[in-house]
Amino acid sequence: MADPILLTPTPAGLYCPAGDFYIDPVRATPRALITHGHADHARAGHGSVLATRQTLDIMALRYGENFCETRQIAKYGEGINVNGVEVTFHPAGHVLGSAQICVCDGKKRIVVSGDYKREQDPTCPPFEPIRCDIFISEATFALPVFRHPDSRREVGKLLSSLALFPERAHLLGAYSLGKAQRMMALVREAGWDKPIWIHGAVEKITDYYIREGVDLGEIRKVTAADRPKLAGEIVLCPPSAIQDLWSRKFPDPVAAFASGWMRVRARARQRGVELPLIVSDHADWDDLCATIRETQCSELWVTHGEADALAHWASTIGLRAKPLHLVGYGDEEEAASDEAAA
Amino acid sequence: MNRFAELLDRVAFEHSRNGKLRLMADFFRNTPDPDRGWALAAITGALTFRHAKPAIIRQLIAERTDPVLFAMSYDYVGDLSETVALLWPAPDAASVGHNRPPAPTLTEIIELLDETPKADMPVALGSLLDQLDETGRWALLKLITGGLRVGASARLAKTALASLGDLEPNAIEEVWPGLAPPYLDLFAWAEGRAPRPVTSDPAPFHAPMLAHAIEEADLAALDPKDFVAEWKWDGIRVQAVVGHDAEGQRVGRLYSRTGDDISAAFPDVMEALCADAFGDAAIDGELLVVRAGKVDSFGALQQRLNRKKVDVKLVAEYPAHVRAYDLLSEAGEDLRTLTFSERRARLENFIATRRPARFDLSARVAFQSWDDIARYRRDPASAGAGEEAPAIEGLMLKHADSIYTPGRPKGPWWKWKRDPFTVDAVLMYAQRGHGKRSSFYSDYTFGCWREGAQGDELVPVGKAYFGFTDAELKQLDKWVRDHTTNRFGPVREVEANRTIGLVLEIAFEGVQRSTRHKSGVAMRFPRVARIRWDKPSREADRLEALEALIGERKQMSG
Known part of the structure; x- marks a missing residue:
């Protein structure tokens, strides 16, 4: 890499010296480009923020309108000049508003994936592979044991449990931004036409999805008085709520959890989950490998997750690969539980 | 096989006995003979496979995966059968498509494993694993490595079978020792389609009378x-x-x-x-x-x-x-x-x-x-x-x-x-329960006082589940939440010292010496008999009180 450095890992996050901006910085910076609204990527307190309209909306919903000093909307596919560096946002298929960020100085093209998935999702536009020299990928599920099954099959498990246990409330834990709304949409696709009940912590973002035109059918917020009456119903809540005092009043609740982590039984058991649904908003092993090939990159950097395994695999197909071990990502769940507590 | 595998997978996560029973009964009702009979045999531990052994599984996966990725994966998952089930590469695209035969049934798998000579086992097993989905592979590997460990006892499976008709589980126990898989006559009897199977067992079990x-x-x-x-x-x-x-x-x-x-x-x-x-x-x-x-x-x-x-x-x-x-x-x-x-x-x-x-x-x-x-x-x-x-x-x-x-x-x-022994111990750690009790701290580790390097200290002497009313459980749960000093996953450490601490009266049936416990003693059937809200923690019993019980009993039994 004799060329001037286009992007470099720093303790605050990936930094572009030429454009003087950070991507998804984990601490407050003067200028930040944000891939998506999850709390570990989108933090409050930056000077200026460049992100998709929906990501900016979500940040405002979560942190309040004053989450930064100035903001600028990035449209998918539209090049934006930031201090002489061209940046373009492309759909990442992770959650509503999520983007990959392509950074180009005229000679070299780097794509920062943010978090992404390849499986079809009725609640957000699909991932677009972008050709580049360096692909900077997430690696949350970068072990070959993670092969997500068809999400429709997983939703089928939930519906057959409801048929077998109509006297039990089915509490479905799902991260409040993205996964919860995707589960609602999937349940609708599978033909569930009763109201879907939601925990208060899921309400704000769900309302936003509906305003953005995502059809989720009838959604009702659970009140304390409703809880004992919800036998045979689906109740969406943040994962932490299942172990919370909140879950007590439901009739003999079944603890379901929709997450890619549910693939490994010990993890599901550890959390006391009774009905693990393997539905993830991250690419699984096969999709990570396929995506890396599609970008035709010659070099792979890995931001967070099982970076060593993915870098090892990349080296076996002749790519230069380096794990960055960036700190501070992958905590959406913790962020979500803070939210639930709030 | 995939349906049986789904049953095992679901039962393994279900906490309630009733839920497990319903899942198994539903499976037995909706699965044809002889598959359900083989499933019953698998759950009751009545199956063994001579030639399919864990060593073959290791060999098969080594031939198919990168050793570095296998090692990382195994390290992450921690269970060989599950790692292999997850890691198993999908068969070549050419063999997928619509010409792919349906997944083998449990009966076909059991027959194949039984008939395959040792030398051919790796190929046979590899081909079976190719034909199953992840859950199916997991169940098959659990089956041949000899440990389903899905928390369903033989008794529970027989109770589920009895619930298909109006039999008592004990009636099934009585005929059971004389029967062999796939239990066609047993299912027919349970469903009221045939008379009680004639047991040819010369030394049958008789369901016991209890008091x-x-x-x-x-x-x-x-x-x-x-x-x-x-x-x-x-x-x-x-x-x-x-x-x-x-x-x-x-x-x-x-x-x-x-x-x-x-x-x-x-x-x-x-x-x-x-x-x-x-x-x-x-x-x-x-x-x-x-x-x-x-x-x-x-x-x-x-x-x-x-x-x-x-x-x-x-x-x-x-x-x-x-x-x-x-x-x-x-x-x-x-x-x-x-x-x-x-x-x-x-x-x-x-x-x-x-x-x-x-x-x-x-x-x-x-x-x-x-x-x-x-x-x-x-x-x-x-x-x-x-x-x-x-x-x-x-x-x-x-x-x-x-x-x-x-x-x-x-x-x-x-x-x-006879009345149980009792001891007053101090609550040290609390763990969340399962199922209905997953939001309650209902599993307690308690300790007694002993002399330590810096004066008196508490040493854990046992662990017990909560055993009384919901109202008391709530109070106890609240106390745990209000006095937490540390968290380790589902476990909370609570305040337990000479000034603050909750005393529990523990009932138990006996004490034995134990080299596995820090305190050197192990209680038999400990349970929480009473919460002693009134008793100051420093007045809880000392370890010597438990040790004396061992001594006393030894002396008496000569």
């Missing part, structure tokens, strides 16, 4: 003259059965209370059972360790329990013995419809005339009034139990006219256990 616990107040309504009293011995309830098969060969078996065949673990008892002196009979009794003519403590018997291999030294050191309570059949005659008095006379005669080695009679305890019984219960030694008193855990009261009724009928048999 209800009695309270002192219940006694007033009972007439002492109607009842016979015996000691309740502190061992394990067993059934020793001898018969002759069609070829005239003697068959002897020792069954646990739940109908498990435990003969192999007790060669000493089996030798006595298979001696000529012992005619065809079924004896209901208590398995004990008897040394120098005296019953030893439950701790001694424990040396012999739950062992896979028989240790010759242990057999010599802890000789097993059966104390007979009842005679269920003799020389092919079913005695269970006789009254207790009649059976007792037959039993006394049997023991007196045949004098079988390692068997003796559970003595009758003579009494006039319930006051006598109450006194004997407090002090068995005073009623003739002598040095064996420590091996007595109370009294049994049996109606003299009671016929032998499997299950736990209310009225004919009562048990009156």
Whole structure:
């Protein structure tokens, strides 16, 4: 890499010296480009923020309108000049508003994936592979044991449990931004036409999805008085709520959890989950490998997750690969539980 | 196979017994023969595979994956079967598509594994794994590595089967030992389509009759003259059965209370059972360790329990013995419809005339009034139990006219256990429960005081589940949440020192020395008897109080 450095890992996050901006910085910076609204990527307190309209909306919903000093909307596919560096946002298929960020100085093209998935999702536009020299990928599920099954099959498990246990409330834990709304949409696709009940912590973002035109059918917020009456119903809540005092009043609740982590039984058991649904908003092993090939990159950097395994695999197909071990990502769940507590 | 695999997967995560039962019953109802019968065999542990072994699985996965990625994955997942099931590469795209045959059934898999010679096993197993989905592979690998461990006992599976029609689970237990997979006649019977299967087992298990616990107040309504009293011995309830098969060969078996065949673990008892002196009979009794003519403590018997291999030294050191309570059949005659008095006379005669080695009679305890019984219960030694008193855990009261009724009928048999030991201990850690109780801290580790380097310190002495009302559980849960000092996943450490701490009264059945516990002692059946909101933590008991109980009992049992 004799060329001037286009992007470099720093303790605050990936930094572009030429454009003087950070991507998804984990601490407050003067200028930040944000891939998506999850709390570990989108933090409050930056000077200026460049992100998709929906990501900016979500940040405002979560942190309040004053989450930064100035903001600028990035449209998918539209090049934006930031201090002489061209940046373009492309759909990442992770959650509503999520983007990959392509950074180009005229000679070299780097794509920062943010978090992404390849499986079809009725609640957000699909991932677009972008050709580049360096692909900077997430690696949350970068072990070959993670092969997500068809999400429709997983939703089928939930519906057959409801048929077998109509006297039990089915509490479905799902991260409040993205996964919860995707589960609602999937349940609708599978033909569930009763109201879907939601925990208060899921309400704000769900309302936003509906305003953005995502059809989720009838959604009702659970009140304390409703809880004992919800036998045979689906109740969406943040994962932490299942172990919370909140879950007590439901009739003999079944603890379901929709997450890619549910693939490994010990993890599901550890959390006391009774009905693990393997539905993830991250690419699984096969999709990570396929995506890396599609970008035709010659070099792979890995931001967070099982970076060593993915870098090892990349080296076996002749790519230069380096794990960055960036700190501070992958905590959406913790962020979500803070939210639930709030 | 995939449906069976889904059942196992779901049952493994289900916490409630009822939920597990419903899942299994639903599976049995909606799965055709013979698949459901093989599934029942798999869950009850009735299957073994000679040539499919874990070493083959390691070899197969090594041929198919990058060793670095395998090592990272195994490290992450922590379970070989599951790692391999997840890691197994999808077969080539060419073989997928719509020409792909349907996944093999459980029956096909079992037949294939049974028929395949050792040398061909890797190829056969590899091809099976190619045809199954992830859950199917996981279940198959669990099956052949010999441990489903899905939290469904054989008893639970039989109960689910019984619920298909209106059978009692015990009725299934009775015919079970004579049947073999895939149990077509058993399912037909359970569904009311065929008569009870004829068991050809010459030494069948008889579902045992159990007693209800009695309270002192219940006694007033009972007439002492109607009842016979015996000691309740502190061992394990067993059934020793001898018969002759069609070829005239003697068959002897020792069954646990739940109908498990435990003969192999007790060669000493089996030798006595298979001696000529012992005619065809079924004896209901208590398995004990008897040394120098005296019953030893439950701790001694424990040396012999739950062992896979028989240790010759242990057999010599802890000789097993059966104390007979009842005679269920003799020389092919079913005695269970006789009254207790009649059976007792037959039993006394049997023991007196045949004098079988390692068997003796559970003595009758003579009494006039319930006051006598109450006194004997407090002090068995005073009623003739002598040095064996420590091996007595109370009294049994049996109606003299009671016929032998499997299950736990209310009225004919009562048990009156001695009071448990108690100790006041301080709550140290609390863990969340499961299922309904997943939001409650309902599992407690508690400690007693001992002298440490910096003065008195608490040392954990046991762990117990919560055992009382929901209201108290709520209070206790709140206390835990309000006094948390540290969290480790589902476990919370709570304040426990000389000024702040919650005292729990722990009831338990005995204390043993233990090298595995930091305190050096292990309690038997500890449970929370009372919350001592009133008692200051510094006044909780000291470890020495527990240690004294070991000493005392040792001395008494000689």
